[in-house]
Amino acid sequence: MEALSDLLNGFATAITPANLAWAALGVLLGTAVGVLPGIGPAMTVALLLPVTYALDATAALIMFAGIFYGGMFGGSTTSILLNTPGESTSVVTAIEGNQMARQGRAAQALATAAIGSFVAGLIGTMLLVLLAPYIVKVALKIGAPDYLAIMLLAFIAVTAVLGSSRIRGFASLAIGLMIGLIGIDFQTGQQRLTFGIPQLADGIDIVVVAVGIFAIGETLWVAAHLSRRPADIIPTGRAFMSRDDWRRSWKPWLRGTALGFPFGALPAGGAEIPTFLSYVTEKRLSKHPEEFGRGAIEGVAGPEASNNASAAGTLVPMLTLGLPTNATAAVMLAAFIQYGFEPGPLLFEREGDLVWALIASLFIGNTLLLILNLPLAPIWARLLKTPRPYLYAGILFFASVGAYAVNASTIDLMILLVIGLLGFAMRRYGLPVLPAIIAVILGPRAELWMRRTLQLSNGEISGLWSTTLAKVIYLIIAIILLWPLISRFLLRGRHPLAEAAAETGVPVEDQEDDERRAANRPVGEGAARSRVLEAEPPDTDGGRDERSRP
Amino acid sequence: VSALVQRLRGRSELGVSVLLAALGALVLVDASRIPTNFTQRGPVGPAAVPVVVGVALLLIAVLLARDVLRGGHGESEMGEDIDLSHPSDWRTVLLLIAAFLANVVLIDRVGFPISGAVLFWGAAYALGSRHFLRDPLIAVALSVVTYLVFSRGLGIGLPAGPLEGVL
Numbered sequence: 001m002e003a004l005s006d007l008l009n010g011f012a013t014a015i016t017p018a019n020l021a022w023a024a025l026g027v028l029l030g031t032a033v034g035v036l037p038g039i040g041p042a043m044t045v046a047l048l049l050p051v052t053y054a055l056d057a058t059a060a061l062i063m064f065a066g067i068f069y070g071g072m073f074g075g076s077t078t079s080i081l082l083n084t085p086g087e088s089t090s091v092v093t094a095i096e097g098n099q100m101a102r103q104g105r106a107a108q109a110l111a112t113a114a115i116g117s118f119v120a121g122l123i124g125t126m127l128l129v130l131l132a133p134y135i136v137k138v139a140l141k142i143g144a145p146d147y148l149a150i151m152l153l154a155f156i157a158v159t160a161v162l163g164s165s166r167i168r169g170f171a172s173l174a175i176g177l178m179i180g181l182i183g184i185d186f187q188t189g190q191q192r193l194t195f196g197i198p199q200l201a202d203g204i205d206i207v208v209v210a211v212g213i214f215a216i217g218e219t220l221w222v223a224a225h226l227s228r229r230p231a232d233i234i235p236t237g238r239a240f241m242s243r244d245d246w247r248r249s250w251k252p253w254l255r256g257t258a259l260g261f262p263f264g265a266l267p268a269g270g271a272e273i274p275t276f277l278s279y280v281t282e283k284r285l286s287k288h289p290e291e292f293g294r295g296a297i298e299g300v301a302g303p304e305a306s307n308n309a310s311a312a313g314t315l316v317p318m319l320t321l322g323l324p325t326n327a328t329a330a331v332m333l334a335a336f337i338q339y340g341f342e343p344g345p346l347l348f349e350r351e352g353d354l355v356w357a358l359i360a361s362l363f364i365g366n367t368l369l370l371i372l373n374l375p376l377a378p379i380w381a382r383l384l385k386t387p388r389p390y391l392y393a394g395i396l397f398f399a400s401v402g403a404y405a406v407n408a409s410t411i412d413l414m415i416l417l418v419i420g421l422l423g424f425a426m427r428r429y430g431l432p433v434l435p436a437i438i439a440v441i442l443g444p445r446a447e448l449w450m451r452r453t454l455q456l457s458n459g460e461i462s463g464l465w466s467t468t469l470a471k472v473i474y475l476i477i478a479i480i481l482l483w484p485l486i487s488r489f490l491l492r493g494r495h496p497l498a499e500a501a502a503e504t505g506v507p508v509e510d511q512e513d514d515e516r517r518a519a520n521r522p523v524g525e526g527a528a529r530s531r532v533l534e535a536e537p538p539d540t541d542g543g544r545d546e547r548s549r550p
Numbered sequence: 551v552s553a554l555v556q557r558l559r560g561r562s563e564l565g566v567s568v569l570l571a572a573l574g575a576l577v578l579v580d581a582s583r584i585p586t587n588f589t590q591r592g593p594v595g596p597a598a599v600p601v602v603v604g605v606a607l608l609l610i611a612v613l614l615a616r617d618v619l620r621g622g623h624g625e626s627e628m629g630e631d632i633d634l635s636h637p638s639d640w641r642t643v644l645l646l647i648a649a650f651l652a653n654v655v656l657i658d659r660v661g662f663p664i665s666g667a668v669l670f671w672g673a674a675y676a677l678g679s680r681h682f683l684r685d686p687l688i689a690v691a692l693s694v695v696t697y698l699v700f701s702r703g704l705g706i707g708l709p710a711g712p713l714e715g716v717l
Contacts, residue, residue: 038631
């Protein structure tokens, strides 16, 4: 197996004392920042980018692998120990995890999350090792029209499949494309949207965009609606599990992994759908269905494994095609570009040593995470008590440091603020953030492929769909775009959500929704979230009810 | 006119449409200004994609306005520390922006250790922290430690300002 020998070489690069130290530091920083409420994995990676500037590329990517897994685990710790779910991917974990924590089983919830994440990360990274060389081989044979089609598919998929409102997704996409246009045209050297400001000629740094949208936008948005109630944090001891917990956890881990990985690898996969599916599956297969909603360990083990497997899955299109499919992968791709690597299938050929070292460090980061985080759980729990003013002041502080450090220029800080205000408005008016960030990163690349394609075809527009693969992809795009019409025609008035509810036994209250809007969200994030929350029996919902009372 | 006002009330989301339309117009105007000359290689010039994006922005602005006027609205984002039952707290937001801008103005003049401390203390104050001894102390400590870690440890230059040589 060629891939295995490459992987062994990767381990040889990654396992030096210095690199192991970077990986451990990455895991600790990633978990510490990820645990802080309000900071998801994408913001964790964006905020910690500047720390890696000074390192050489190998050490930086190795540290990144640690930050990546640390940030993910930090997020699930928050959702188990705090009584409100944060990122959409931890919503499902929070349901059972928080109930377990309230019954004094926080240590077991954290342990099944950590070990499940480890198992899922291990299997997911193995699948990445097996799949990546094969996909790269195929990807190297496809041409410019295919690349353009794949990128357009990524745009349409993240915009039209995820989220609750298509038009708002497209608004976000267009804003991102516009930001991506700023700078000098790569072919002719013409300035576009620079307004004579010399610092804009190089374009807006992707790091500044990511930090602006995730960190500044989020801080301003939280500031406008800061909850004045002190957070209700459940203390915990060292994370551990009993034999019975193990017996109940191992199958959900494997099933969650099987659900999460393929969804992560798809252009519009995301982790919301597989975590929700995993929850529903475990509820149905469990011998203790009555425990669901009251702290069933299967309901933490499955979704948490699924979440991590999905994260490993997103690395497949990111490393082989240069295609980010979730926010964290988008920020990591931004980091690649920052280090001067051209993402895409050639990455494996040109920077093979580096990519394999990164994959090896994913295994290392995953293992370190397990070793470090089981005993450190009580310390992470204490971090949750950080006073909110210090937490968000700290985010503004480090976001400013990061944006300034890119070019040592205050112009970047002003751009950071403008993009932060944009991020604020997007959160206020329900514009999803992901399409914008993906458009900023992929927009210029898609333009490059489009112009290359039309150059090859001598301006003949049919050159865009001159290959079979491109034709198939455009067909898929058309189906996604026309899906609301198609589904209405196929189901003849049957409500897609109602059907799903009949299948899973989960009640749906969305039916009074305007039919057109509801048809747009059969499996979207909003749908999954509202359905899961409704799955909770009312008697255990006391915390949330108190919250919503004025 | 009053019917129109009635219809527009509570529809601040139309502002998003206005913003999108303005951005679309901006992109189109900028694209029209790009000369298509001999430097162009291939059939597609530097203005083509901006035109597509500009038209898309205008189109989306119209469709979004239609959706809003028909009663559609975006769902505000939720989070761990967010309580949407109160109206927006603009005072906090403006104070935060002021603290952010203070750092922008000060960083090249008095150096990062001071401007960063002002940023942190100002932001903590804006968010409601009122420990008049602890807040500035934390701000200064964080700022100085960050400066030392970045400039000494990581070799990333942050301006020292008048404290050059002291730190």
